[in-house]
Amino acid sequence: xxxxxxxxxxxxxxxxxxxxxxxxxxxxxxxxxxxxxxxxxxxxxxxxxxxxxxxxxxxxxxxxxxxxxxxxxxxxxxxxxxxxxxxxxxxxxxxxxxxxxxxxxxxxxxxxxxxxxxxxxxxxxxxxxxxxxxxxxxxxxxxxxxxxxxxxxxxxxxxxxxxxxxxxxxxxxxxxxxxxxxxxxxxxxxxxxxxxxxxxxxxxxxx
Amino acid sequence: xxxxxxxxxxxxxxxxxxxxxxxxxxxxxxxxxxxxxxxxxxxxxxxxxxxxxxxxxxxxxxxxxxxxxxxxxxxxxxxxxxxxxxxxxxxxxxxxxxxxxxxxxxxxxxxxxxxxxxxxxxxxxxxxxxxxxxxxxxxxxxxxxxxxxxxxxxxxxxxxxxxxxxxxxxxxxxxxxxxxxxxxxxxxxxxxxxxxxxxxxxxxxxxxxxxxxxxxxxxxxxxxxxxxxxxxxxxxxxxxxxxxxxxxxxxxxxxxxxxxxxxxxxxxxxxxxxxxxxxxxxxxxxxxxxxxxxxxxxxxxxxxxxxxxxxxxxxxxxxxxxxxxxxxxxxxxxxxxxxxxxxxxxxxxxxxxxxxxxxxxxxxxxxxxxxxxxxxxxxxxxxxxxxxxxxxxxxxxxxxxxx
Numbered sequence: 374x375x376x377x378x379x380x381x382x383x384x385x386x387x388x389x390x391x392x393x394x395x396x397x398x399x400x401x402x403x404x405x406x407x408x409x410x411x412x413x414x415x416x417x418x419x420x421x422x423x424x425x426x427x428x429x430x431x432x433x434x435x436x437x438x439x440x441x442x443x444x445x446x447x448x449x450x451x452x453x454x455x456x457x458x459x460x461x462x463x464x465x466x467x468x469x470x471x472x473x474x475x476x477x478x479x480x481x482x483x484x485x486x487x488x489x490x491x492x493x494x495x496x497x498x499x500x501x502x503x504x505x506x507x508x509x510x511x512x513x514x515x516x517x518x519x520x521x522x523x524x525x526x527x528x529x530x531x532x533x534x535x536x537x538x539x540x541x542x543x544x545x546x547x548x549x550x551x552x553x554x555x556x557x558x559x560x561x562x563x564x565x566x567x568x569x570x571x572x573x574x575x576x577x578x579x580x
Numbered sequence: 581x582x583x584x585x586x587x588x589x590x591x592x593x594x595x596x597x598x599x600x601x602x603x604x605x606x607x608x609x610x611x612x613x614x615x616x617x618x619x620x621x622x623x624x625x626x627x628x629x630x631x632x633x634x635x636x637x638x639x640x641x642x643x644x645x646x647x648x649x650x651x652x653x654x655x656x657x658x659x660x661x662x663x664x665x666x667x668x669x670x671x672x673x674x675x676x677x678x679x680x681x682x683x684x685x686x687x688x689x690x691x692x693x694x695x696x697x698x699x700x701x702x703x704x705x706x707x708x709x710x711x712x713x714x715x716x717x718x719x720x721x722x723x724x725x726x727x728x729x730x731x732x733x734x735x736x737x738x739x740x741x742x743x744x745x746x747x748x749x750x751x752x753x754x755x756x757x758x759x760x761x762x763x764x765x766x767x768x769x770x771x772x773x774x775x776x777x778x779x780x781x782x783x784x785x786x787x788x789x790x791x792x793x794x795x796x797x798x799x800x801x802x803x804x805x806x807x808x809x810x811x812x813x814x815x816x817x818x819x820x821x822x823x824x825x826x827x828x829x830x831x832x833x834x835x836x837x838x839x840x841x842x843x844x845x846x847x848x849x850x851x852x853x854x855x856x857x858x859x860x861x862x863x864x865x866x867x868x869x870x871x872x873x874x875x876x877x878x879x880x881x882x883x884x885x886x887x888x889x890x891x892x893x894x895x896x897x898x899x900x901x902x903x904x905x906x907x908x909x910x911x912x913x914x915x916x917x918x919x920x921x922x923x924x925x926x927x928x929x930x931x932x933x934x935x936x937x938x939x940x941x942x943x944x945x946x947x948x949x950x951x952x953x954x955x956x957x958x959x960x961x962x963x964x965x966x967x968x969x970x971x972x973x974x975x976x977x978x979x980x981x982x983x
Contacts, residue, residue: 413981422889422977443893450891457980461886465591466584474584475890520890 374398374560375419382414391415391428392578396560398527400553403571404564406464406580412564413532415580419562420530424513433527437491450477454521454559456550458533460513462505468492468516471502476523491519495549511542515549522553529554529561536567547573585903588876595872602865603956604919610858610952612920617851618946621844624650625765628836632818635659635667635825641834642842648679648807649836651689651765654741655682659831660761661803667825668808672817675700680777683737683748686727690717690737690753690770692777697758700809701766705733707960714779717772721761729755737780748780771966778803778875786799862959865912869905870963875903877967885969885979887963894972901968902961904978909960913953917945 380391389411396402406412417423419430421437430437432452446462449455462471472488492498495515505513514534521529531550535543547570554561563570571577589596627649634640634884636644637657646653661678668676677700680692691697695710698718708731711718719729729735734752753772761767812818823832877884887897924931928942 417977417981420889422980446888446891446893449889455889458887461882461980463584463883463887464880465587466760470583470587474887474892524891 374433376429376431376563377419380415380418380427380430381426382411382418382423383426384414384421387411387412391418391580394419394562394578396528396562398558398560399555401554401561401563401574401576403577404562404580405566406579407566410580412566412580416455416530416532416562416564417512418468419528420453420455421445422455430523450475451524451542454524454525454526454529456514456517456521456531456534458536460505460517462513462516462520464504466504467502468497468505468508471505471516472520472523475520487523488519491522495519511538511545512569514538514542514546518546518549518553522557522559525557526559529557529559531561531563531565533565533567534563534566535570540569543567543569544573582900582903585907588900588904589907592872592876599869599872599908600912600915601867602861602868602959603914604907604916606858606860606862606865607913607916607952607956608919608923609861610855611917611946611949612924613851613854613858614948614952615920615924615946616944617847618948620847621764624840624843628840630811631809631836632806632812632815633822634834634836635664635810635831636834638830638832640898641832642839644807644834645836645839646834646843647681648809649765651681651691651769655806656832658682658804658806659808661805663829663831664805664808667829667831670821672821673810673815674813675811678774678805679807680774680804680807681741681806683777683780684741684745684769685735685737685753687741688720688723688727688768688770689741690764690772690777692772692774694774697809697874698766698773701762701764703759703762703766705757706760708755711756711772711823712778714773715751715753716776717770718757719755719804720767720771721759722767723770724758731755731757751776751780774805776887840865860958863956866959866963869960870966872913873901873905873964874967877970881974881979884974885976888971888974889980897971898968901971902964905960905964905968906957909957913956916956917949917953 375394375396377391377394379393382391391411404412404415413425418425421440425438428438434562435448437445437448442464463474466474469488469492472491473484476484476488489498489501492501495518497512497515497519500508500512505516508516518534521531529550534550535546538546550561550563551573553559563574599756631649633649634644636648637653637659639656643653644656648656664678667673668678675696677693677696679697683690698710705718706721707724708718719727724730733755735755736747736749736752738747753770754778758772759766812821818835822835825831825833884897888894925942
């Protein structure tokens with residue numbers, strides 16, 4: 374599902390050379406490493422937010438580094454779900470509207486069904502008309518996960534999804550990620566230095 | 581995307597309110613001035629229509645026009661009938677309407693004149709009948725309600741224009757009729773014959789004194805007019821006649837068109853200043869929109885980056901931001917235009933009393949308002965354009981990595 378080869382990237386002062394990554398559908402891959410090793414950079418490369426200097430990233434059957442900006446935006450929207458370290462959302466929209474904003478199905482009825490089904494699965498149904506600001510950290514993170522999932526992505530990327538959560542929430546979020554990735558048959562890549570996650574997910578790459 | 585724009589406005593209601601108020605007020609002020617100027621010029625134009633020249637006593641020509649045509653100033657003085665008549669029957673004169681005025685009732689001028697005055701304004705009798713005898717008057721259309729006088733009522737006139745002036749208690753006027761609306765000064769005037777005005781000022785003691793002299797002489801001496809409204813047979817006369825009268829007689833001739841233009845240019849300066857103030861407020865409002873959107877976008881840069889990552893194109897976000905600004909601008913303009921009309925409508929009573937000016941077609945757009953709308957929209961658009969363009973320079977990866 375996800376393959377990278379000879380991936381390289383450089384900021385002005387630092388250059389990164391990343392090991393090759395493979396991740397099958399429904400599989401969870403943990404990328405760990407100390408700060409400054411380029412964990413987030415790698416994640417942004419995989420998500421098409423940054424462009425590699427050399428090497429290739431293949432998601433499904435598409436080499437995303439070859440896509441134009443516009444097509445990359447569209448590809449990302451349709452096939453990649455990204456969960457950030459902090460939950461970002463559109464503050465003026467309700468939980469439900471935030472989900473709908475990220476949903477690309479054209480059929481409005483199906484869009485709504487899909488969003489509601491996910492909210493139901495994660496126990497957030499009662500909160501769907503609230504503003505994201507009023508949710509707890511754990512709930513906000515769950516919202517981010519649902520939003521990443523609404524389009525049934527091929528690849529799910531998650532950047533430190535649990536670093537700001539307590540143990541209970543951490544395990545809940547980890548379980549939710551694992552379960553949803555499996556249900557969707559998405560490849561899930563988690564970047565983290567959270568020990569608790571290392572215990573749960575066996576497959577990992579150290580940078 | 582429109583929904584997003586609307587939700588974003590609602591999310592920061594105070595900011596939106598501030599921007600909206602600014603635009604409303606500035607558009608309102610400018611529209612108010614435009615309406616005022618437009619009506620002012622049209623009404624003044626309507627009133628001087630068909631009057632080529634006014635003859636009166638020497639003084640300020642503008643005052644003569646203001647008093648004789650618009651009845652919003654005191655007369656310059658009187659001119660002897662005998663001298664005036666020579667010019668009224670001049671071969672180049674098509675029509676000459678004699679006026680004798682100076683008295684009022686409750687602040688509304690009483691004009692001594694002939695039927696020709698009513699004909700000039702194309703007024704017909706709406707109720708009762710025309711004045712025939714001395715001390716009979718007809719009321720302008722607006723006055724029957726304002727003065728709560730009806731046909732058959734009587735009243736005493738007051739000397740001068742002041743409501744509290746000396747009353748001429750020895751003779752009362754009787755209302756014989758009410759005129760149809762004309763949309764001119766006539767609607768706010770009381771009209772009778774010239775003899776009544778003469779008689780009111782013919783005090784009995786003077787009579788006795790004068791009776792010792794030659795009676796005929798006395799008659800003529802007291803026969804005076806305040807002004808004559810003149811229409812020429814040919815425009816050529818306009819060039820010679822006023823000069824001739826001003827040079828060769830003790831009277832003065834003034835041309836309404838010239839004096840009214842002079843008045844407009846005097847007035848114009850004030851209107852221009854106010855308009856500039858209006859535009860100043862509008863710039864301020866645009867600046868408020870600009871700053872508040874700029875700041876809001878700084879706060880919202882994570883969500884903008886997020887929207888880009890979930891696959892919403894920069895163009896769609898851009899359109900949503902533009903819509904945000906446009907919604908505020910458009911509602912601001914609309915409420916401004918309505919506001920100005922509401923204010924003018926509320927003021928209409930006072931303005932009618934002071935300037936004898938009634939709003940004509942208040943609710944239809946006046947010239948200049950389409951331009952005002954376009955300018956305001958452009959300003960509003962410009963104010964959102966600059967911050968909105970920044971979404972393309974936003975570094976998504978960096979923004980989200982630092983969050």
